[in-house]
Amino acid sequence: MLIGVPKEIKNNENRVGLTPAGVSEFVKYGHEVYVQATAGEGSGFADAEYEQAGATILATIEEVYEKAEMIVKVKEPIAQEYPLIKENQLLFTYFHFASGEELTHAMIERKAVCLAYETVELSNRALxxxxxxxxxxxxxxxxxxxxxxxxxxxxxxxxxGGVPGVKPAEVLVLGAGIVGTQAAKIAAGLGAQVTVMDINLNRLRELDDFMPKNVTTQYSNEYNIRAAVKTADLIIGAVLIPGAKAPHLITRDMLKTMKPGTVLVDVAVDQGGCIETCKPTTHEDPTYIIDDIVHYCVANMPGAVPYTSTLALTNATLPYALKLASQGWRVACLLNEDLRLGLNVVNGKVVYKGVADAWGLELTDVNQVLNENTMFEESTFMTV
Known part of the structure; x- marks a missing residue:
């Protein structure tokens, strides 16, 4: 398969979809990889490293999209990329369609095959x-x-973390999943007094067992949230409903009950945000103030640490990308339920319920799409 790695052009996005090590793996299995010039520079990877790994360097993003059968990216395409996307072209990246109506309609119109990192799901519901x-x-x-x-x-x-004789800050974390757990761990390590809220009591029990003593857990409901925001100095929104919009747990009227100068960090912003007054910001202009409350709502937070982020992302995506390249997206998704759940928009049809519900669109059964005109022999694809 012909693999394309364009340079990310979203504001202050320095990550890249594939490392030189990833290119080497694709080449080992007989695929051709085309990387846009300087695509990896923001993450610390020079064009020469990609060439040594077996990639062909192309000067422009237009050339990459024109050549590639599969595009491997980090962030969703933005408006200037829409015309470059071809019918039946596979895009493997983060999409977050439930928070992007224009993007959703653009991908439907382009009749691309959109396989979203964020909805690839294991049998245990892990992402x-x-x-x-x-x-x-x-x-x-x-x-x-x-x-x-x-x-x-x-x-x-x-x-x-305060100092001896002075109380530390109070940190409220909404959500006890991956983001919330990591946030609580770091905030506690810095010495803050941390409260983690969630509706999953089993998860709260788990946190209670291994978190340090300056982390407490509390069941999440509107009453408890309204009480907690009055004393919190930092509030971190860490809510995720896979493939769907995040619910608004912090409403506009709650801002007036907070202490002036309180900081809100909404990590759920790329899924619409769990704070009603949230709107996406960039690393270039990361904050804004409403009712004396500081809002930090950068939609690509990991883009600020691209070396770490690119390596971590490629470690996870590469095995799936190799399956898609070696088996073809249709066969790979038929054989692998994890990948099948990653399909969001296919050839003009919405096949993921969260996306259809977000924008009132017709939902097509993904199995129907996968079985359309599907004819293959097991011997014709490689096992990865």
Missing amino acids: PLLIPMSEVAGRMAPQEGAKYLEKPLKGRGILL
């Missing part, structure tokens, strides 16, 4: 391609929150 970036974003959230709590950045002027 293997979302976990690495959730780990990065979760660990970054207290770090960014601590920075914006500083007075010159319009925060309360409070040190997260």
Whole structure:
């Protein structure tokens, strides 16, 4: 298969879809890889490293899209990429369609095959391609929150861990999944007093067993959230409903009950955000203030640490990408339920319920799409 790796052009996105090591694996299995010039520079990988691994360097993004049968990216295509996408071209990347109506309609119109990292799902409901970036974003959230709590950045002027004789900051984490767990761990390590809320009591029991004593757990409901936001200095939104919009747990009216200079970090922003006043921001202009409350809502937080993020992401995506390349997307998805759940939009049809529900679109059974015109011999594809 012909694999294309374009340079990410979203604002301040320095990650890249494939490392030189990943290119080497594709080449080993007989695939051709085309990498846009300087695509890996932001993550610390030079064009020469890709060439040594067996890739062909192409000068422009247009050439990459034109050549490739499968595009391997990090973030969803943006408007200037839409015309470059070809019918039946496979795009393997983060999409977050439930928070992007324009993107959804564009991919339907282009009749591309959109396989989203964030909805590839294991039988135990784990999200293997979302976990690495959730780990990065979760660990970054207290770090960014601590920075914006500083007075010159319009925060309360409070040190997260306090000092002897001075109480530490109070951190509220909404959600006890991967992001929330990592956020609580780092905030606690910095010395803050942390409260983690979730509706999954079994998960709260697990956290209670291994978290340090400065982390407490509490059942999540509106009453408890309204009480907690009044004393919190930093609130981290870490809610995820796979493939669907996040619910608004922090509403606009709650802002007036918070202390001026409180910082909100909404890690769920790329799924619509769990804070009603959230809107996507960039690393270039990361915060805004409403009712004296600092909002940090960067939609690609891991893009600020691209070397770590790119390596972590490729570790997770490469085995799946190799299956798609060696078996073809249709066969790979028929044989692998994890990948089948990653299909969101296929040849103009929405095949993922969360996306259809978000925008009131017709849902097509993914199995119907997979079995359309499917004829293959097991001997015609490679096992990876």
